[in-house]
Amino acid sequence: MDPAILGPIDAIFSPIIEPILLIGVVINLVTRHLAHRSHIRQNEEEKGSLKRFVFHEISNGVLIVFSLYYMTLHHHGGMVLSLMVLAMILADIFEFEARLVESRGGMEIELPKGSMVGSALVLVYILYIIILPAGPLDQFLTLIPI
Template identity: 40%
Template structure:
């Protein structure tokens, strides 16, 4: 059997050996993402108080790294579980896009001397990602009841 062209870029055998752990890893990293988002918001507020404009604000590197890690994990999950991975990838990409626009909104607020708001849209997107990651990783807890009903 000829190897798939994708096997040269992604070690499929190694990826399938950790396929069962990927949903748990995504759930854990999404929870870390929530913490880094709160720390980023705290640093934005502090920077805005110290400066008169938005030049003091910069992207929070730990949060950006966690976002990249989440995207990579979601794409890896999509390889081993196409349907669930696609849904997870769309939710995570939506959350990252919301993070991008929330950062830009904080810059506008800092530039105009407005009060810094919470990143509501990215928090809502995070709740959706946590819910779906919890469904994917913790479904075994409700599987007996679910299978008895369905």
């Protein structure tokens, strides 16, 4: 048995971390959509005055904390996931700056395509972790030898 790095926190979150990550990514996608709608509305009201969507920033923070925690449980998968989440958040930062430039220039606000692709990749990777064997569903999957 592996030693628990974080003790009681591992006892609580270790069995349910993958579903928490999946829920976190889905919530992040929803808040990204709501943030985009909010930016469009802010741009229509006043040009050049976009503000960050607080719930999306909170979901980014929670997602990075849980992905870093996942790295303490599963080192390789956690490292890959943490890097993907950090890249997604970095893309999100640059996408917001691009929306500011569009708003100040009087252009139409575009979709945050880069951060949406990053979110989709993180979602696919978390689904990969959950669905394939050696994940929490391993007890339900049977591998047939060839």
